[in-house]
Amino acid sequence: MEQIIAVVRGFDGALVLAPEPGGDFPEAAWGDTFCYYAPDGRLPRNVQPYATVVTENQPGDTASDLDPPNRWRVNIRVDRAVFEELTGEEQRNLGRPRDYAATDRVMPHPVYGALGWISVVNPGASTRNTVLRLLRDAHDAARARYERRRRQERPPGDD
Numbered sequence: 001m002e003q004i005i006a007v008v009r010g011f012d013g014a015l016v017l018a019p020e021p022g023g024d025f026p027e028a029a030w031g032d033t034f035c036y037y038a039p040d041g042r043l044p045r046n047v048q049p050y051a052t053v054v055t056e057n058q059p060g061d062t063a064s065d066l067d068p069p070n071r072w073r074v075n076i077r078v079d080r081a082v083f084e085e086l087t088g089e090e091q092r093n094l095g096r097p098r099d100y101a102a103t104d105r106v107m108p109h110p111v112y113g114a115l116g117w118i119s120v121v122n123p124g125a126s127t128r129n130t131v132l133r134l135l136r137d138a139h140d141a142a143r144a145r146y147e148r149r150r151r152q153e154r155p156p157g158d159d
Contacts, residue, residue, distance in 0.1 A: 001053060001055075001072050001074075004053070004074060004123065004128075004131060004132070004135070005018075005033055005053060007132055007135065008035050008051065008135055008139070011135075011136070011139045012039075013037050013038065013039035013139075013143060013146075014035065014036070014037065014038075014139060015035075015036040015037070015038035015041060015042075015043065015044075016033060016034070016035050016036075017033065017034045017035075017036070017043065018031075018032070018033045018034075019031075019032065019034075028058060031055045031056065032052060032053060032054045032055055033052060033053040034049040034051075034052050035049050035050055035051040035052065035135070035138075035139070036049050036050065036142065037050065037139060037142035037143045037145075037146050038146075039146075044146075047142075047145075048077075050076070050077050050138040050139060050141065050142040051074065051075060051076045051077065051135055051138050051139075052074070052075045053072060053073070053074050053075075054066060054072065054073050054075065055071075055072045060111060061110060061111045063100035063101065063110035063111075064100045064101055064110060064119065064121050065100075065101040066121070070122075071103075071121065071122060072121070072122060073119050073120065073121045073122075074119065074120050074123060074131055074135075075109050075112070075117050075118070075119045076117065076118055076119075076131070076134045076135060076138050077115075077116055077117055077138050077141075078116055078117070078118055078134060078137070078138065079116065079141070080116065082134070082137070083108070083116055083118060086106050086118055086130075087106070087107060087108050087113075087118065089108070091108070091113060091114055091115070091116050092114055094108055094113050094114060098110075100119075100121070101121065102121065103121045103122040103124065104120065104121075104122060104123060104124035104125070104126045104127050105120065105121070105126070105127065106118055106119075106120050106127055106130060106131075107119060107120075118134070
């Protein structure tokens with residue numbers, strides 16, 4: 001887990017938040033990691049992370065069985081074509097039963113798959129390179145969205 005987070009920290013403009021006890025984030029986020037594109041180093045407003053690493057079950061999200069020790073899940077937002085390539089299904093038409101607790105397998109996120117999120121519990125030899133590629137792609141897509149928003153917010157003539 002730490003190796004994957006370290007790779008994301010190395011991306012240009014990456015903001016990686018890892019809430020801990022006593023901070024400003026709710027207890028449910030403690031121990032998890034949230035990845036943003038934020039070249040100014042500040043938490044973006046009205047923007048979801050492009051990737052997360054979660055270390056325990058949450059209400060309504062228990063299918064990955066993350067509560068036992070040494071279990072964690074990386075979640076990454078991908079585009080429709082990549083989602084279909086990885087899962088064999090359209091994100092809005094998920095119907096196959098899955099073992100969301102299986103490790104080292106790319107599959108739709110158990111809760112947010114229909115929104116284009118994939119997940120991998122305990123990435124290992126079979127998925128590590130794919131996960132790293134998807135994180136890079138998600139970071140690049142977040143950068144493109146950031147730059148598009150900046151251009152739209154810039155007043156006319158302000159180049």
